[in-house]
Amino acid sequence: MAIYFQQEKRIFTLHTEHSSYQMKVDDYGFLLHLYYGGKISGDMDYLLTYYDRGFSGNPSDAGGDRTYSMDVQPQEYPGLGTGDFRGSALVIRNADGSDCCDLRYVRHEIKKGKYALKGLPAVYADKEEAETLEILLEDPISKVQALLLYGVLEKEDIITRSVRICNQGTDNIVVEKAASACLDFVTGDFDLLSFCGRHTMERNLQRQKVGYGSYVIGSRRGTSSHQYNPAVVLAGKDTTEDYGNCYGMVFVYSGNFMCETEKDQYGQTRLLMGLQSDLFHYPLEPGESLTVPETILSYSGKGLGELSNQFHRCIRNHICRGKYQHGLRPVLINSWEAAYFDFNGETICRLAEEAAGLGIDMVVMDDGWFGKREDDNSGLGDWQVNERKLGSTLGDLIRKVHGLGMKFGIWIEPEMVSEDSSLYREHPDWALQIPGRKPVRGRNQLVLDFSRAEVRDYIFGKICDILDQEKVEYVKWDMNRSISDMYSMENTPGKVSYEYVLGVYDFLERLLQRYPELLVEGCSGGGGRFDAGMLYYTPQIWCSDNTDAIDRTRIQYGTSFFYPVSSVGSHVSAAPNHQTGRCVSLHTRGVVAMAGSFGYELDPAKLAEEEKEEIKTQVNKYKEYATLIQEGKYYRLSNPFEDACAAWLFVTEDGKRALLNVVMLEVHGNMAVSYVKLRGLRKDSIYEDRESGKRYAGDALLEAGLPMPVRPGEYLAYQMELTVVE
Numbered sequence: 001m002a003i004y005f006q007q008e009k010r011i012f013t014l015h016t017e018h019s020s021y022q023m024k025v026d027d028y029g030f031l032l033h034l035y036y037g038g039k040i041s042g043d044m045d046y047l048l049t050y051y052d053r054g055f056s057g058n059p060s061d062a063g064g065d066r067t068y069s070m071d072v073q074p075q076e077y078p079g080l081g082t083g084d085f086r087g088s089a090l091v092i093r094n095a096d097g098s099d100c101c102d103l104r105y106v107r108h109e110i111k112k113g114k115y116a117l118k119g120l121p122a123v124y125a126d127k128e129e130a131e132t133l134e135i136l137l138e139d140p141i142s143k144v145q146a147l148l149l150y151g152v153l154e155k156e157d158i159i160t161r162s163v164r165i166c167n168q169g170t171d172n173i174v175v176e177k178a179a180s181a182c183l184d185f186v187t188g189d190f191d192l193l194s195f196c197g198r199h200t201m202e203r204n205l206q207r208q209k210v211g212y213g214s215y216v217i218g219s220r221r222g223t224s225s226h227q228y229n230p231a232v233v234l235a236g237k238d239t240t241e242d243y244g245n246c247y248g249m250v251f252v253y254s255g256n257f258m259c260e261t262e263k264d265q266y267g268q269t270r271l272l273m274g275l276q277s278d279l280f281h282y283p284l285e286p287g288e289s290l291t292v293p294e295t296i297l298s299y300s301g302k303g304l305g306e307l308s309n310q311f312h313r314c315i316r317n318h319i320c321r322g323k324y325q326h327g328l329r330p331v332l333i334n335s336w337e338a339a340y341f342d343f344n345g346e347t348i349c350r351l352a353e354e355a356a357g358l359g360i361d362m363v364v365m366d367d368g369w370f371g372k373r374e375d376d377n378s379g380l381g382d383w384q385v386n387e388r389k390l391g392s393t394l395g396d397l398i399r400k401v402h403g404l405g406m407k408f409g410i411w412i413e414p415e416m417v418s419e420d421s422s423l424y425r426e427h428p429d430w431a432l433q434i435p436g437r438k439p440v441r442g443r444n445q446l447v448l449d450f451s452r453a454e455v456r457d458y459i460f461g462k463i464c465d466i467l468d469q470e471k472v473e474y475v476k477w478d479m480n481r482s483i484s485d486m487y488s489m490e491n492t493p494g495k496v497s498y499e500y501v502l503g504v505y506d507f508l509e510r511l512l513q514r515y516p517e518l519l520v521e522g523c524s525g526g527g528g529r530f531d532a533g534m535l536y537y538t539p540q541i542w543c544s545d546n547t548d549a550i551d552r553t554r555i556q557y558g559t560s561f562f563y564p565v566s567s568v569g570s571h572v573s574a575a576p577n578h579q580t581g582r583c584v585s586l587h588t589r590g591v592v593a594m595a596g597s598f599g600y601e602l603d604p605a606k607l608a609e610e611e612k613e614e615i616k617t618q619v620n621k622y623k624e625y626a627t628l629i630q631e632g633k634y635y636r637l638s639n640p641f642e643d644a645c646a647a648w649l650f651v652t653e654d655g656k657r658a659l660l661n662v663v664m665l666e667v668h669g670n671m672a673v674s675y676v677k678l679r680g681l682r683k684d685s686i687y688e689d690r691e692s693g694k695r696y697a698g699d700a701l702l703e704a705g706l707p708m709p710v711r712p713g714e715y716l717a718y719q720m721e722l723t724v725v726e
């Protein structure tokens with residue numbers, strides 16, 4: 001059992017293997033948060049303190065008790081208008097114009113298995129693996145209800161939270177803000193780790209002290225965004241990779257979000273994760289409800305490395321689905337950086353032929369194969385094969401590729417429309433735009449109104465026509481702009497930002513139902529929609545449009561805090577790199593790209609014979625290590641934003657086999673040696689380096705590490721396979 005309720009004290013306790021979470025219904029029916037952290041056996045209500053706090057107001061139920069105030073008490077799901085002046089989890093605009101929602105406990109239920117959310121991605125689990133706690137709160141005046149959902153995956157050290165807001169009153173209300181998780185800490189000095197960036201440089205780690213006031217990250221771009229990832233860590237200020245307390249929150253959602261960290265007047269910390277309140281005014285008529293997307297919580301008392309592995313396991317085993325959840329991913333070659341828009345059917349066949357000779361499994365025909373699409377200014381929405389360009393039907397091209405023993409993949413961008421397209425000329429109202437205003441263009445394209453079923457149905461039909469021409473094994477689903485004109489000609493304003501995302505999920509779900517064998521890779525200008533919501537449908541996501549190996553060590557480092565290696569689309573591209581102009585050896589490019597779902601993004605015909613030979617070896621090596629890389633534990637061994645090298649390690653669950661990866665980021669005259677300490681190994685075992693045959697004690701590798709060679713040359717990379725021999 002993971003969920004306990006103590007009747008007399010009305011205390012709820014959620015236990016996972018290494019953590020506990022506790023809350024309590026107090027005398028006035030408020031649901032107070034008591035504790036989240038390392039496993040405990042006692043009741044934590046003694047942590048609550050009561051003093052007369054001057055300007056902190058007291059609910060009228062407290063009578064003359066001036067020591068009771070929502071301004072001070074830690075809460076589970078704080079609404080605005082109750083005397084809590086910190087950031088709220090819920091803001092409701094009532095029919096009379098007031099902004100008040102005073103939620104009190106009504107009842108609860110404990111169930112076997114994990115709850116699911118209709119129309120939204122969420123963690124799933126077998127009946128025996130999880131339990132659900134539902135707590136119903138209600139505002140006694142407005143009859144607005146919040147059904148708090150908690151899922152506990154005991155073995156995985158995972159707690160999930162979601163909320164269903166329901167209008168049980170007789171008047172219309174508007175939900176102005178809704179979070180799915182709130183964590184209040186009565187004490188503690190914390191750092192916030194967030195992952196910021198931009199197109200082609202996503203998820204840079206930012207670690208900052210949580211100071212007084214609130215710090216907010218989020219997205220108003222319609223997608224989770226390149227700029228701020230919807231996942232954060234709150235860590236003790238001394239917490240490192242393998243020491244200390246830390247709490248992670250991962251939002252399972254691909255649209256506008258908001259994450260607030262706040263230190264209040266008494267040094268208490270609140271962390272909120274939920275929907276973005278801007279561009280969101282969700283009306284609920286009597287009887288209607290809104291589901292707030294899920295947040296995954298995890299706690300580690302052993303530092304960030306353990307926390308990351310907890311999230312990796314959860315996402316791999318309880319978010320990702322389908323044939324490729326654990327199935328080895330095909331090594332692919334993509335036409336984008338090989339040819340951009342300049343290809344025909346022959347180009348694709350030649351690419352496939354060359355790639356087949358190198359041991360690559362699949363060719364992907366990227367943008368440019370449909371409608372009038374010779375550059376990125378036209379054609380989106382016209383999902384008809386450009387047979388003139390391909391020189392054949394799509395079916396014939398795919399059959400040729402299959403004939404070479406290669407799988408076939410194709411690029412699509414279903415959510416978009418170019419103004420220069422037949423679709424737009426026929427249905428200009430299908431694009432998101434505000435009446436009377438000219439919409440903002442992004443990459444010279446507009447966004448289709450995916451909140452409308454008829455728009456989705458039309459595009460779905462067109463995409464199915466393409467996929468039905470011959471067996472397609474892989475689809476790259478792209479989304480190449482931020483949404484600026486969040487207004488629908490048909491749907492209720494204020495609902496569009498949310499319903500758009502649900503529309504995307506609905507489309508993806510239908511696609512997967514119809515083509516259960518299909519591998520879909522997510523993409524949004526690279527990693528602009530890299531989130532746990534998309535990973536429910538697309539087990540891998542193109543991590544960044546930046547394929548420069550050195551930048552990638554940093555992008556992949558940031559990504560690794562939450563997302564498993566199997567989810568990271570990662571390719572070897574040409575040198576000099578197309579985004580940065582940097583030259584990095586093929587070996588180093590291979591080592592970096594192997595920290596993901598591996599592939600190539602170049603034209604092998606332009607390579608020298610030795611390079612082709614090297615690629616053959618590289619592909620073989622990747623295939624040899626693929627299970628260890630995809631399913632093993634992952635450890636960060638350095639911080640590539642600060643250290644002279646980037647280093648990471650894959651280790652099997654039993655710790656008996658490991659693959660160390662190191663890329664030297666700096667080179668200097670008479671350079672100091674970099675020592676890399678390993679993690680996750682068995683300390684009592686002896687390991688052998690496969691290449692040199694040298695033996696090392698596990699504890700030595702953990703405590704003292706390995707000296708990296710000092711050699712002239714830029715960006716040298718090393719890989720070392722270690723296996724237990726004793």
Ligand code: GLA
Nearest residue numbers: 336366367523524525526545
């Ligand atoms: C986006 C993707 C690229 C490529 C282009 C095609 O930028 O991230 O990988 O598919 O679109 O237009």
